[in-house]
Amino acid sequence: MSAAVAALPRRAWVDEVMGIPMSIHLRGPGVDAPEAAVAVAAAFDSLRDMDRIFSTWREDSEVMRLRRGELTIEQCDPLVAEALEIGSEAARVTGGAFTMLLPDDAGDLLLDPTGLVKGWAVGRAATLLADLPGVSACVNGAGDLAVVAHEDLPDTGPGAITWRIGIEDLADPSRTAEVVALTRGAVATSGTTARGAHLYDPAGRRMVGRPGSTTVHGPHLLWADIWATALFVGGRGAREAFASRAPAYARIEL
Amino acid sequence: MRRIALWVMSTLTLLVLLFSYHTSLGGSTTVASSIEALNNAPAGSSGTGSGTASSGTSSTKGTSGSSGSASKTFSGSTVQTAYGPVQVQITVSGGQITKSEVLQVPWGNGRDQQINSRAVPILNSEAVQSQSANIDMVSGASYTSNGYIGSLQSAIDQANL
Numbered sequence: 001m002s003a004a005v006a007a008l009p010r011r012a013w014v015d016e017v018m019g020i021p022m023s024i025h026l027r028g029p030g031v032d033a034p035e036a037a038v039a040v041a042a043a044f045d046s047l048r049d050m051d052r053i054f055s056t057w058r059e060d061s062e063v064m065r066l067r068r069g070e071l072t073i074e075q076c077d078p079l080v081a082e083a084l085e086i087g088s089e090a091a092r093v094t095g096g097a098f099t100m101l102l103p104d105d106a107g108d109l110l111l112d113p114t115g116l117v118k119g120w121a122v123g124r125a126a127t128l129l130a131d132l133p134g135v136s137a138c139v140n141g142a143g144d145l146a147v148v149a150h151e152d153l154p155d156t157g158p159g160a161i162t163w164r165i166g167i168e169d170l171a172d173p174s175r176t177a178e179v180v181a182l183t184r185g186a187v188a189t190s191g192t193t194a195r196g197a198h199l200y201d202p203a204g205r206r207m208v209g210r211p212g213s214t215t216v217h218g219p220h221l222l223w224a225d226i227w228a229t230a231l232f233v234g235g236r237g238a239r240e241a242f243a244s245r246a247p248a249y250a251r252i253e254l
Numbered sequence: 255m256r257r258i259a260l261w262v263m264s265t266l267t268l269l270v271l272l273f274s275y276h277t278s279l280g281g282s283t284t285v286a287s288s289i290e291a292l293n294n295a296p297a298g299s300s301g302t303g304s305g306t307a308s309s310g311t312s313s314t315k316g317t318s319g320s321s322g323s324a325s326k327t328f329s330g331s332t333v334q335t336a337y338g339p340v341q342v343q344i345t346v347s348g349g350q351i352t353k354s355e356v357l358q359v360p361w362g363n364g365r366d367q368q369i370n371s372r373a374v375p376i377l378n379s380e381a382v383q384s385q386s387a388n389i390d391m392v393s394g395a396s397y398t399s400n401g402y403i404g405s406l407q408s409a410i411d412q413a414n415l
Contacts, residue, residue: 010414011414011415012410012411012413012414012415013415014411014415021411023391023410023411025390025391025411025414138390138391140391140392140393143392143393143394144393145391145393163390163391164389164390164391165389165390165391165392165393166389166390166391166392166393167392167393167394168392168393168394170394176389176392179389180393187393188393189393189394191394213394215393
């Protein structure tokens, strides 16, 4: 990174959305200007809107009301229908490794767009930060992150604002196993912990918990998120689908 | 010093912060100059402040020269992990994390105490090592539902608020 870029102002905002702390960082001149604050507020509002529509943790979200039959799809925000379309395409493209039908405690399959909503929401919020002259922004939603930059900023060369994204090294605490450097794009990491959360494998119809994590990086966080999930639960079929259908994306397996 | 379970270590990649900080030097440094200092390449030698010795493992990349930076200590929020509450404090000097200390760890049974005798120093030095790669943001999967990924990320956040 050039000394000039290293010396650029940087500012961070943090707020809790979807039950997790979400960070927005801006780098470049004018990060303290009112326009920047307005754009950041709009980005957080966008995240909250997505949470209001899609959260499976809030009984009053549109998806939960849809599940209970209180709303039809037509009555929901248009983003719900769009989510279902994306989910269908994701299931097809990933060879079935990605699904939006997840089992509840009783084992019944219910609509659950959680696997793509966070990445989709963070990616959408980031686009609201791309119109600040000279500014590059990164939105991080608990490990799924998107980097955008004003159109006048280059991707390479001395004026490029590069973000070094550290991927957690699960095997070695407090170390970063890999670094992905981006001027624009997205990084999503899918995985499970030693205890607790597991991901659903629709092919085996079981919850998958295995060590390690899968990181996918590429142009759009929505698809990086979908592929990271699909690759984590899926086997060779998912990897083959990824190799042939996602040429703009790369994966890191830890 | 309190101890931390090794399994917490194995999933803990990074550290947890409180949402408040205090400069370790006196109050003469303005917020604007502090932010500027944090964004400049660290000189490494200046601004160590009182009570926060620079860790020998910290990286001193970038140009030398006076950054005039004050060390800042950030105490992390307490995160409830599956193993109990974890809280860590980091010291940022010249835009780099130079030290990390565990303030509160799962205080469980005797096994936790045995395991932890090595774990805390390892955690401290490795946390600093990871920073030496000059990371801007963190991506990971572990404990996202507990906000765990927010810990090192929140250290970076707090350093730039």
